[in-house]
Amino acid sequence: MTAPETFQRARRPEQKEERRLHLLETAKAALRNGMEVSELGLNELARRAEMTKSNVYRYFENREALLLALLEEETGRWQQELDERLAAVQPATGQQLAQAFAGASAAYPLMCRLLSILPSIIERNVSQERLKEFKLRTIVMTAAVADLLHARAPALPVAAYFTFMRLAIPLMIGLWPLSHPAPALCEVLAAPELEPLRYEYESELAAALLLLLCGLGSD
Known part of the structure; x- marks a missing residue:
């Protein structure tokens, strides 16, 4: 294994971006391979990325800042996926749009996982400056997707x-943990009488979004 010291301090902008992307890819690989978000501290990230912890702190103030950057990256890819799916059915009906x-959301489970802990965990431990930057970018993203739709x-x-986007995001935040319960709860929900409380992310989200679109169309 390459020693952490292999990654010396980046000085040029392109070197800094290379290091930042390396850290994001390392974190993404760990989370996609089953690591819990709570286990991905900056010490563990430094070890996996073969960098010193002090170097990692040059790019992310803490774990939550890293997760926020990952969410932004995944959201950008989701937007492209949504555009491609809608292009295939243009002009899309309300049902086609919802589906x-x-x-597209279900195709990016890491984005959904991070969204589900955004208000309760990620946004509670990031600097106000970074939060404001993120929120301003969220407005830009929301407007861009509204234009696309x-x-x-x-x-x-x-x-x-x-308005659809503003309400769709909370639906995504809430539906993901409901449709991905802890193992113990999965066993409980397997009981036939509890079937009405089971959620399937993609189909339930599509149904909720279609209802939302119908409501907006009746205004």
Whole structure:
């Protein structure tokens, strides 16, 4: 294994970006391979990335700042996936839009995992400066997706799709943990009488989004 000292302090902008991307990819690989978010501290990240902890701190103030950066990266990829899915059914009906949105979301489980802990964990331990930057980017992302949805399914105005996005995000945050319960709860929910309390992420999200679209269309 390469010693951590192999990664010397980056001085040029391109070197810094290379190190940052290396850390993000390392964290992403760990989480995709089953690591719990709570286990991914900066010490563990430094070990896996073969860097010193002091170098890791040059790019991320703490674990939550790292997770926030991962969420932003995954969200960007989700936007592209959504665009491609909607392009295949343009102009999309409300049902097709809801299904494309839910399908694109389910295709990025890491994004969904991070979204589900965004308000309760990630946003509670990041600097105000970083939070403001993230929230401003969220507004830009929401507006961009609203424009995309209007272009692909012009039945509703852009303003309605902006509202749709504002309400879709909380749906995603809430549905992910409900549809991915802890092992002990999975066993409990296997009882036939508890079937109404079981959630399947993609289908339930699509159904909720379609109801939301229908409500916006009736205003």
